[in-house]
Structures are given as structure tokens and as C-alpha cells.
Amino acid sequence: MSLPKTLAEDVSRNLVMVARLIDEDPEQAYAYSRIALRLASRVAAVREAAGFAAYATQKYSEALAEFRAAKRMTGSVELWPVMADCERGLGRPERAMAMAGEPEVQKLDKAGQVEMRLVAAGARRDMGQLDAAIVTLQSSELASNAVHPWTARLRYAYADALLAAGREDEAREWFGKALEADKDGSTDASDRLAEMDGVEFVDALDEDEGDDEAAIDTDVASEPAATAKGGNGDDDDEERPSEA
Secondary structure, rough: OOOOOHHHHHHHHHHHHHHHHHOOOOOHHHHHHHHHHHOOOOHHHHHHHHHOEEEEEEOHHHHHHHOOOOOHHOOOOOHHHHHHHHHHHHOOOOHHHHOOOHHHHHHHHHHHHHHHHHHHHHHHHHOOOOOHHHHHHHHHHHOOOOOOHHHHHHHHHHHHHHHHOOHHHHHHHHHHHHHHHHOOOOOOHHHHHHOOOOOOOOOOHHHHHHHHHHHHHHHHHHHHHHHHHOOOOOOOOOOOOOOO
């Protein structure tokens, strides 16, 4: 659907702000998405952006409605995994599992199928089926040594499921593999490994600030009392305000 030039520019500006803010300030991104939605609710890209903004702020019912609208407009199944994850967010993991078995999944590209597998494993865990979640994640994509944009997250999810099942040695191995594939820091695999090994990180900046504060306290304590108060040491000679 085409929009008049001025309106299209207004919508575009709001969508740019949604994309820019959705990670660092999701509430503000959501506010921009609502403006775009009021301006152009019949544009699929607007409905999709509104869906992701609602999803980022955990408004899962609203997100699901927007994703469904975008899917109807485009006929694409690309949003199927995130729609299933909205069902999880709404406390309906059984619906997410049902979606994992629908024909739409076969129409997804490889990245979409991996996302669907992650959602299905999460749904299994939601239902207390931890062993089934582990099996769900076991796949040719997990076994492959090739690194793709989704590899780190898949390995991380597998490691996390193994750890929840008490299989710590295997979990440590897979957190390590996740870290190897995590080039952009999409997971906290390094922190999880450190936690398992009992390593505690100290923020060097905070430590330096603490040392500086301690030094200041020491300097103040070593000064004469009058100097520390900002006086000149001759309190008896100071002219004092007269009391009424």
C-alpha cells in the first residue's frame, strides 16, 4: 500500500526510531510504534514493527495481534516463530508446541526453523518437560561445526537445558562452544562459565573509585579539625554572628 509522500515520511521517521530504540529503550520504541500505527495501520511493515515493539515490552497479546495482522497482509510465515513465542509469553506453551507442528514451519528458511526449535524447546521447559526440551534442541544444526548467526544462541539454549538437568560437565562444554560462536555478544556464555567455575569478576572502574574515596577519607581524617571544616584554625578569633 502506497502512502502520500508527507505521510510516508512521517511513518518512516517513526519506524526508524522504533528500530533505533527497541533494544536500549523498548518503552520509547513502543511509543513511536503506536504513532506509526495510528498513521498507517494498513501497512504491513508498520504492523510488524508495532508487533516487535509490543513484544519487547512483554505486551504479548498485543504483539500477537499485530503479527497476525502482518501475516495476513503479506502471506509470509516469517513471523511464525515469534508468534509461537508470544503464546509462551501468554502462558500457553501447549499452543506454541502445536504451532511447532504446523505446515508453516516447513516453509520457514533455516534460520526460521532454528528459531522455531528454540521456541519449542522453551515451551517444553515451560511444561516441565526438561528431557524433551534437550532432545528438541538436538539437531544437525546443533551438531554442525559451521557458525551461523543463530549458532551461539542454539548452543547456549542447549547448555542451559543441560545445566537445568544437572548435567554440568556437558553444560560447561556447550557453554564453551556457545562462547566460541558468539562473535557479537548475543549471549552471556562467558559469565555462565565463570559462574560454574566459581570465578567472580570485579569491575575495575568501581574498584578504582573505591580506592579514590578511601584516599579522600584518609586525607580528611589527617587534617586538623578546623581545616577539615573549612576554617583557618583560629576559631576563637573569628567574628561570630550575634544572637538575638
